[in-house]
Amino acid sequence: MTATAPVAERPAKEPKQPKRQQRFNEGTGRLAAMLLSPTMLVLGLVVLFPIISALRESLYTSGTKLDENGFIVKGSTFVGLQNYTDIFKGEIGDRFWNAFYNTTFFTVICVVLETVLGVVMALIMHKAFKGRGVVRASILVPWAIPTVISALLWKWIFQADGIANDLLGTQILWSTEGWQSKMSVILADTWKTAPFIGLLVLAGLQTIPAEVYEAAKVDGASVWKTFTRITLPLVKPALLVAVLFRILDTLRIFDLPFVLVGPHKDSVETLSMLAYDEAFNTRYGPAAAYATVLFVYVAVVAYAFVKILGADVIGEARAKKPGGGGKGRRKKREIEEAPGVAMGAAAGGGGV
């Protein structure tokens, strides 16, 4: 009786079945969008909006000016690409190229030094069984010290009659213009971040199974061969991501040279310092132009690094596709470690 009615209706409902499934997926998407919206909104406000307004700002010049009739014009006027063309010309151009050179120089030297030292530290820590806890705690100390404080600390160490000159038996005025101030910045930066790279590489080393090394030993591989053929390729994903983040971090270096040596010093002025200086003097147009140039520089370097060396920043992308859902997740754990390492590296930079 009552059962016949639903049975009769059922065939009519059936074609709708696939649609319902679609709607379920849509629902997940919508839920995800809803749950992600606060984060994306905040990031849009504090990251995307400033980047765009910097682009806009860089096309204007602010401050008082005289127009063609001799009237004083206040506020900003549109100047097109003039802020950018000014950067590359004459005296301003010299200052810009100097800052550009310093930024690149610091990045290359610091990252190379930190990577080599960090890998050496990681290998030592991996071999050592005694005192691991002590090493781990002490390695976190340079990381936890604010960059400003470490800059002051190194300024104190490099004082004219400070401990550095005392130990070296030299009379170098470290914080004056020249190679020595560059050296002091590099030393301070390496001190703060090399242990940290060591920590990240150590985490990568610990995921290599011991059997691999035993197999190499059985095959009679030398220590050096084991290192170059087994250790390096296997820690490469973690190392590449850590190095990428260190590069991006050093490209925006500001605190260290600013506090350790000081503003307006040709030897250590970086692009960030240049942009800050312009903004500090309320020349927002040129400041925004410098900031945009730095942003483009960072973006190009990051893109090239990822493309050429294949740094897998979003290990997720590779991990998700073949697995296609939750089941593949556990197997791909190794690959997913990369992003975690990446953010660790980003954290290590802090306000450098």
Place this chain on the structure above:
Amino acid sequence: MATATAAPREDLAKVRAAEVGPLRRWAPLIGVVLIVLYCLAPFYWMVVSAFRRPADQFSNKVIPAPFSIQNFKDVFSGSNGFGRGLLNSLIVAGTVTILTLVIGLIAAYTLARLDFKFKNVVLAIIITTSMFPGISLVVPLLKLFVDIKWINTYQAMIVPSLSFALPLAVWNLTAFFRQMPQELEQAAMVDGCTPAQAFRKVIIPLAAPGVFTTAIITFIAAWNEFLIALSMTNKKSIQTANVIISQFTGTTGRDQPFGSQMAAGVVVTIPLVIAVLLFQRRIVAGLTAGGVK
């Protein structure tokens, strides 16, 4: 026979130890000592310099001969507003941490658990935002904050700090949520929980260690921030400790007051170092997110 089967492992260890020789056995330990010295010596120098009498400031003795806390007294007594700076740092870093956790927790859980179309795009966007140079955000925001009269306010420091703190927290938390088996929520839902309840009553309590670690890491990152705090303020009463220390004029004037700067540095750093020592295992696990386990 019993001894023969039990002994080999020990014997093997002894044989190996003999094989490698004393140099190779001690080399890692020496290396460890070198690393510890490398990391701690400069820090030690800061502590030692802080505990000297201002008169002995330029002494290079390894131990402060007449031990003195005069530098610490100077730091807090002078007109440099250091105490206020510490409070400001605490307010800014604390607020950034709380805001970041509240906003980031939901996003991280979504990214770890839900399957949706543009997940990788979202992940890429979040990680990309953390790569942007701080100055290219600070310049336009500085102009905006001048216009809306936000200069010398807490929000002028807190809002831009979210740009680096939020991606950091989201990534850390996502890694932690991923390590938790999905069966947890499924069991909760079988027992009659809604997904929201499963998240609140099962996941949050279990994720507490991860949330705590993320909180520490975010707090340290926010506490160490300098560029934003420097750009957005010009009044001492609102500046953070980092900015105030970098601009110390000291009680005697003229020379840079290294003694009180080192003392202030110790005060700012010691809480972080204690936190690091107490939670080193967790922090390392958080920073390498899964790599250690």
